[in-house]
Amino acid sequence: MKNFLKNSVLVKSNKKQQNEKFFNILTYTLVAIVIFGGISLLWDLFEEKKNSANGFSNKKVSLDISRISEYVLEDDAELARGRNGNCSFWDCFNVYRCGQREQDRITIYVYPLTEYVDQASKQAFTLTQEYHEILKAIVESPYYTPNPNEACLFVPSIDTLNQNLLDTKLVGKALASLNYWENGENHILFNMLPGSYPDFNRVMDVNTDKALIMGGGFDSWSYRVGFDISIPVWSPRLGGHNRKVNQSEKKFLLIAAQLNMFPQHVRLLRDLAEEIGPDVLLLATCPQQQVEEMAVEPQRINTSVRCSLPKGKRHEYPRVLEKGKFCLIARSVRLGQPDFLEILAHNCIPVIMADNYILPFKDVIDWELALIRIREADLHSIVEKLQSFSAEKILELQEQGKWLYEKYFKDLPTITRTTLDILNDRVFPHLAKTSLQWNTPDNYKASHNPLFLPLIAPKAQGFTAVILTYDRVESLFTLIQKLAIVPSLQKILVVWNNQKKSPPHPSMFPKILKPFKVIQTKANKLSNRFFPYDDIETEAILTIDDDIVMLTSDELDFGYEVWREFPDRIVGFPSRIHVWDNITLRWRYESEWTNQISMVLTGAAFHHKYWSYMYTNAMPGDIKDWVDEHMNCEDIAMNFLVANITNKPPIKVTPRKKFKCPECTNTEMLSADLNHMMERSACIDRFSKIYGSMPLQSVEFRADPVLYKDNFPEKLKRFNDIGSL
Structure with missing residues (x-):
């Protein structure tokens, strides 16, 4: 009995020790969880504060122009390096940043809206309405991400659309100051009007290093094939244009309404207009007196007055383009012209007379289906060439041009989304649309060609x-x-x-x-x-x-x-x-x-x-x-x-x-x-x-048939009698 009681006391003592040990372990575990949880919370708060200081958040970037923050550029701020003219998709683009999400599509981060101010000169530049629309279209697209750490591409809130409005040195400082610039790798810059007097380069005169340029003035020398993207020059006259044009209204074979053509081209076209007569309409700036007499209505502020040469008859531009079957776009100091979209919008067939101009979205759009290209040396024979087109061919070109405009060019958000779609096809070629899909209307049914x-x-x-x-x-x-x-x-x-x-x-x-x-x-x-x-x-x-x-x-x-x-x-x-x-x-x-x-x-x-x-x-x-x-x-x-x-x-x-x-x-x-x-x-x-x-x-x-030489019974093969060499 004593031994039994003694053993019983020992058992109880062991159990008590085990319970105390268990509670000690549980207490230490809970304390560790609380400590680590607190550290994690403090770290998250630190990261949130850090990101907030850098202007980043998990929400969509604010595009309210009235609430733009200011960033002062120091005098000794590093300038971005000069544009790398040899960049290609394989050496200046980091494709491994892309595809981090489950879905196969690019992700684009837009830097928060910032007003960059030079400390020395106190100069600053802000956004134009056009660039604000582009940024807004990106943020509202399925490609947008608010997290820069998972972004494939970056778009600065630095407006580089118009070279005339840029201080190139200030822009270089601003680009180099971006948190994720890294020599411009995987950054997108939009530019419609490159170059400035007197050189008028075909690409903007800014140090852009490895950045991709979405440019409106590329020629075959400045365009980096498979890397840059050629975009159109937007025209403010196109807001809300949506008028159906009847063929009966097209009484001119050719309209040349571009104001900045070279003088030698104007002289030749003037001679053709005098020789051919009513088939050719050449327009120029009207004298100030005639403009005042015409008194364009206030509600039609997107129109202007132009006068024909040599007779001086007044026409309302760009509505006059609706009266032409073909409309000329000639070489000027800048290759990209807003006239291009104005011509497409008014259902006139563009005639491009700029030998090395890279047409908008050239990589995916087959422009031979919608426009005519002639050599600059053949301007004297342009009327003969255009007269050779049948009525059926003219209608075919007009319909394709109208469809292309509505599909890819009708407004700045549409142009922006098309640009992003092309980039996405480059990064994920296995999911890319075919040339047929890019160039065929959705309702196309007829098929007379085996292609x-x-x-x-x-x-x-x-x-x-x-x-x-x-x-x-x-x-x-x-x-x-x-x-x-x-x-x-x-x-x-x-x-x-x-x-x-x-x-x-x-x-x-x-x-x-x-x-x-x-x-x-x-x-x-x-x-x-x-x-x-x-x-x-x-x-x-x-x-x-x-x-x-x-x-x-x-x-x-x-x-x-x-x-x-x-x-x-x-x-x-x-x-x-x-x-x-x-x-x-x-x-x-x-x-x-x-x-x-x-x-x-x-x-x-x-x-x-x-x-x-x-x-x-x-x-x-x-x-x-x-x-x-x-x-x-x-x-x-x-x-x-x-x-x-x-x-x-x-x-x-x-x-x-x-x-x-x-x-x-x-x-x-x-x-x-x-x-x-x-x-x-x-x-x-x-x-x-x-x-x-x-x-x-x-x-x-x-x-060859699949089972041609396989050792299978002949009854399993469909084509048994296939001759050998």
Whole structure:
């Protein structure tokens, strides 16, 4: 019993010690939590006070101009370094600052509104209304962040829109004083009117170091491709303009209303106006007396009076632009002109006469769809050039220009958002909009060009086989029988190119279950294979020579399936390459097997029927006539045509390369002629000169069925009969 009580007391004593130990640990833990919590709270308060002192907060930056804070620049403040003219996206932009959030888009921080004052001169500069609108658009955009630590890009509250209003030294001090300047890396500066008298540089005369310039006066020398962005010069006359213009109001072919043109251009235009008469309207500043007599109404303060030369008739500007089909923008001391947006807004087609001017948003907008560019040396022939445009083409240019203005240029917030969208596409190219998306109206439905076809053509259509033949009846009949069993074939057209001999009687042709027709041509021309015959009802055409009897049904069916995925390309079997000869300094046609191709011969190839129409009706120069005269190179001409418009290479399918006529002797084949290869090399050289460049694109690519060489049972493969080398 004593031992039991003794043990019981020991147990109670141990439990008491354990409880005391537990409570001590708990007390220490709570004290540590309180201490660390207090330290954390004090640190947060310190950081908040520090950020507040620097003008940062977690709220959107205030854009109330009446509450701008003042920042005094010290005399010995560091100046920003001179603009780095060699900057590119890869060396002056830190892309690793971007994409820190979960969503893939840029984040932009706007510095708080500040009035910068020079301590020595007491000079200061504040915001213009235009720059305030730009900053407001950024803050209200989805790209804005109030936290500079997570920002990808920074926009200073320093107004650099107009070079004439800047003290360059003061601006350099202000930029260098920014908390996150870091030599301008990832900073955006907006400038619409660069340069000052007497130099008028194409980019603003401010030390901007590595900053991105959103500029309105770039030429091809000052523009850093892929880094800067060309923006338009805003016109205050455009506020609220939204008037539909009727074609009946456009009574002038050309209006030249720009006031700051060079004198030699004004003299030449004045001579044209006197010679041509009412088709050309040249406007200049009116004498002061005429302006006072006209007395523009107070409510129309965004208009001015301009007088025609040489008659002096008064016109209200910019409303007069609505009466012109084309409106001229000529080179001046500054390349960027507010006239550009005024012309677009009033549905007049801009005619740009500044050879090296970088058009607004050039990187994404295809301006060839909305305006005309002429060389400065060709001003004397401008009327003849403009008269050559059809009414349909003029309407097309006007509609595209109107859509572009409403989509990207109608006000400063829209221009700002477009600029930010372009930057976002650069930083996240995998999410970028295509050129088609940038340049196609949202309600666009019509499609007459294969460049705007659906991604994959409808499978039910199938293809039409067009066989060009002269007198090889046996191989022709064999080819017809082979084509007839191809599942995707819809129709066969035999183009009989022999005028001295009639085609066989219909009863002699093979009996097939597919529609079939023979067309006898009036002249023996290779271009007959590309004529857009009314009998061709499918989008896909297989052009094939009568001696190509070695292709299997699987190869042809697979070739058509590949074309369905690339309907704007030439897709076919025999391939060739063009090479540059450094000895002769000419292009050479090469038929040797190489790892590259740039042409697919149309002796066995699929193409969209649109290309047949283009070949017949819109082939550049005298290429088509030359082909028919020399009986050679029609396939090269077609490859040039498609590559020039699409800027894409053809696609070769299946590994087969041997294409020989089994029943032909060497003397019967065009390719057996010794001069054949020399002529084809001459074709490539001649066609490249006509196009003014080499449009053919080389590619190391061939399309084969997925399971072509895999060790699978044949019943699992769709295309088993694919020929080898």
